[in-house]
Amino acid sequence: MILNIARKELKSVFASPMGWIILALLMFAFGTYYLNGVNDYFEVMSGAIRPAERSGVTQFVGQVVYGLASFIMLFAVPLLSMRLISEERRNQTLPFLFSAPLSLTEIVLGKFIGLVAFLSILIVYIALMLSTLNIWSDIDFGYILANSLGLFLLVASFSSLGLYFSSLTSQPVVAAILSFIALFALMILDRFFSGDPSSTMAKLSLMNHFQSFAGGLIDTADIAYFVLFTATFLILTIRRLDADRLRG
Amino acid sequence: MNNLTVEAIELTRLYGGREAVSNVSFSVKQGEVLGFLGPNGAGKSTTMKMLTGNLAPSAGSVKICGIDMIENPKEAKALIGYLPEMRPLYKELTVDEYLTIAARLHRVSGKHIKKAVENAKERCGLMHMSKRLIENLSNGYQQRVGIAQAIIHSPMVVILDEPTVGLDPIQIRDIRALIREIGGAHSVILSTHILPEVEMVCDHVQIIDKGKLVFNGGIDVLKRQRVGNKLLIGFSKAPAVEELLKINGVTEAEVTDNNMMRVRFAEAEAPHEAIVQASVKNGWGLYQIAPDQTSLEDVFVQLTYQDAAAEAA
Numbered sequence: 001m002i003l004n005i006a007r008k009e010l011k012s013v014f015a016s017p018m019g020w021i022i023l024a025l026l027m028f029a030f031g032t033y034y035l036n037g038v039n040d041y042f043e044v045m046s047g048a049i050r051p052a053e054r055s056g057v058t059q060f061v062g063q064v065v066y067g068l069a070s071f072i073m074l075f076a077v078p079l080l081s082m083r084l085i086s087e088e089r090r091n092q093t094l095p096f097l098f099s100a101p102l103s104l105t106e107i108v109l110g111k112f113i114g115l116v117a118f119l120s121i122l123i124v125y126i127a128l129m130l131s132t133l134n135i136w137s138d139i140d141f142g143y144i145l146a147n148s149l150g151l152f153l154l155v156a157s158f159s160s161l162g163l164y165f166s167s168l169t170s171q172p173v174v175a176a177i178l179s180f181i182a183l184f185a186l187m188i189l190d191r192f193f194s195g196d197p198s199s200t201m202a203k204l205s206l207m208n209h210f211q212s213f214a215g216g217l218i219d220t221a222d223i224a225y226f227v228l229f230t231a232t233f234l235i236l237t238i239r240r241l242d243a244d245r246l247r248g
Numbered sequence: 249m250n251n252l253t254v255e256a257i258e259l260t261r262l263y264g265g266r267e268a269v270s271n272v273s274f275s276v277k278q279g280e281v282l283g284f285l286g287p288n289g290a291g292k293s294t295t296m297k298m299l300t301g302n303l304a305p306s307a308g309s310v311k312i313c314g315i316d317m318i319e320n321p322k323e324a325k326a327l328i329g330y331l332p333e334m335r336p337l338y339k340e341l342t343v344d345e346y347l348t349i350a351a352r353l354h355r356v357s358g359k360h361i362k363k364a365v366e367n368a369k370e371r372c373g374l375m376h377m378s379k380r381l382i383e384n385l386s387n388g389y390q391q392r393v394g395i396a397q398a399i400i401h402s403p404m405v406v407i408l409d410e411p412t413v414g415l416d417p418i419q420i421r422d423i424r425a426l427i428r429e430i431g432g433a434h435s436v437i438l439s440t441h442i443l444p445e446v447e448m449v450c451d452h453v454q455i456i457d458k459g460k461l462v463f464n465g466g467i468d469v470l471k472r473q474r475v476g477n478k479l480l481i482g483f484s485k486a487p488a489v490e491e492l493l494k495i496n497g498v499t500e501a502e503v504t505d506n507n508m509m510r511v512r513f514a515e516a517e518a519p520h521e522a523i524v525q526a527s528v529k530n531g532w533g534l535y536q537i538a539p540d541q542t543s544l545e546d547v548f549v550q551l552t553y554q555d556a557a558a559e560a561a
Contacts, residue, residue: 001353001355007352008349008353011349012338015345091336091337091339092335092336094336095297095302095330095334096397097353098300098301099301099302099328099332100350101321101323101353101354102353245301245303246304
């Protein structure tokens, strides 16, 4: 049942050119950075004579592409998540889902999975693109795996927050702006508290937890953070929809 | 007792302290079409939302084929097909895509989906619209898609909120026939404010006003109320009221605003012919005689009035 809703969401995304255009534009951006990364690698490395200055091609190119990806998702996710619930609210299509034999949890999870599945296409594609470096050199697949996992968890967190803001309003644009502001605040939180390494506020920053994945490290504490973050906003969304049913 | 498909027990819904629906109880048997009448804001849609689990009742309960909507919402909802007032259509999809999703979400098993979609399209006259985007369909066809969506899983209970709004007369006739057809095997609850519609398709009528059920009974009761024992007669040389009262069976006569005579006669009497003969004999110049039908508002006022009178007594 959850998958049926996810399928419905994917169908809606691809029913208009919107979905395809977003995929194409983002892939174009990632591809350009990938190409530049490879070019820069040769330039930088030809200047680096001592072995200590040299770094692997995977990390050098990967850093550029994944850095861009995490930044772009900050804009892309609110734009994609905004319509999930608020548009259904505006078009009054929610009764269609509410009167079907589905629980609210199934509806929310289905919508969440649909969006994450769409964004996962990009994550898989980036990983494949970086893997093509393997044709010319011996690359570090562990690094790509850690980054893909990190990006996936980051995107899942963004999506759950976007979904929650989408459930608050019947104006998709308002939902997009609200979730963008919230995400942006969470991203740069660690900048404000960078002076104090033991600050709890800095620990709440999404970027802070993405950094270890970006370095190729899979840390269970960071995984736990992202999973809890996602679960929190999914539960809030379910409660928000339940309030609709109770309060009308 | 076993074939009760819908049971609403003392449904109450508060909106910020105001009772939008208060203490409404009724039941629908299998194979029955229930008409839900009432003026705007009477609580029709609110009641329907509660029946379909879109809105939690403040008090009372709903049972669909004996399954409680609040305790087992999934099982209960599987037995219902619902068309809300605002059609819940995904306009970016084609008719086929939309109905397939509807079938899937209503747990039609994989191999029956195609058949269910074809069947629903055929019953709603959508066969030649399969590949069209819902967005591009006319209002009436969108309404048909909405109805198709509600009957796709052949539910035990079909709940339609003003199903004939925005349709042309031919489509309305088709939809009414369809409602009758569904009503044969399952149960239908429909809300409307068009009285002739209720007379044509419903077995049972309920009138709700200000959240309270003011009338609940068979359609024949309402019909009798509506037709009444009244005649509307047009004379070019109108006689005095006393002249008419002399005719056997006439109990009351009055002159209406537009110079017609309204005559009330006793139950089981038929003074029509006597009136015509009297007119010919006395040269009153009869040019029109017809049963006087009460409008919905009149029936409605009459019923609410009766109810108030009964309460006072």
